[in-house]
Amino acid sequence: MMIAGYRRTQNTPGENKPQPEYDTQMSHLIDTFGDTPLPHRLPATMQAAQFYAPGDVRIETVPVPPMGPGELLVKMNTALTCGTDLKCYRRGHPVLLKNFPSPFGHEGAGEVAAIGGGVTAFAVGDRVVAANSAPCGTCFYCEKHQENLCKSLDLLNGTYAEYLLVPERIATKNTYQLPAHTPLEIAAFAEPLADALRGVMALNLHPGDTLAVLGTGPIGQLMIKAATVLGISVVAFGRSELKNRMAQDFGGATTVLSLDITVSPESIKARYTPQGRGFDGVLEAVGTPETWAYAMQLARKGGVVNWFGGCPGDSTVTLPTRPIHYDEIRLMSLFHHTPAYFALAVEWLTTGKIDPTPLITQHLPLERVVEGLEAMANGTAIKVAIEVK
């Protein structure tokens, strides 16, 4: 896989910009370049969304996070609402949110406002996108290239805020400088696109193959679009008129059907796949046990199913063993992304291979982030761009 990112690995000689150092007391910046004016001074406090409990997210004034060596402080420009944040808002999250109140939001892009000691790859003023995680690189799972399962995969939250502190590991391994022509609201799609690309590419389909995508939320939409860019023929299944239209107009799905698990899978296969044999690949991007079971029944003999939508933590699924075994249906359930896919997503976005702008159906200021999540919940928004300015 060819990956061209924009992470700056070292400062170009002669291009050094004045770098303010961060005062550990957070009271002011020390200008290390004498009379050179600072890009801007950092305030002591900021506005940020704080997650207290399901259904209880507050916009509060909190301290700008203190910064340590190797870290980046990013002035957020645009954060995006995400289906995962909506799930968190409704029912909490066993992995993402642990200490309460917690910073909230994990998709976004902005400008570097300050750099920690020892940072040479970024400069104040750089436009950047940071992933919401980075693997350690040394544990058992990282050595097996299963970095999304890293034993110490710390997940970063806090893009619904004026400033985001990017920890050293993410700043070093999973943060990219953006070219001037890439709008920050487009770059903010890097995280969900990394998930979508990983979900689609794991199926190992080829141009002309058929793919069923269940779910037309943001991840489903990006999966549909990524698959059609790769030449795969997509039938999408959704429940909302707005999203189903988007699956066709934006995603390029050849057919969009109502997601109704009472409709016999055999009738769908008969009507929408060559010789009625079933889909070469099936992606589940809903996250309920019922749709997991239904997804499997749409695959052809020897086909592959990826349950990408995470179900509630205590779920169980009952599946018929006969087709799994005698029809050799391959089953997988992928979670999250890896640095390689985050880099690939940045490449697709910065080279214009995908323009996800149509998925932003609304813009709201930071103080109305809950309204944005509720708009996603009631189906009137796909993604809401939270403008943090």
Ligand SMILES: [Zn+2]
């Ligand atoms: Zn997300």
Ligand SMILES: [Zn+2]
């Ligand atoms: Zn690891």
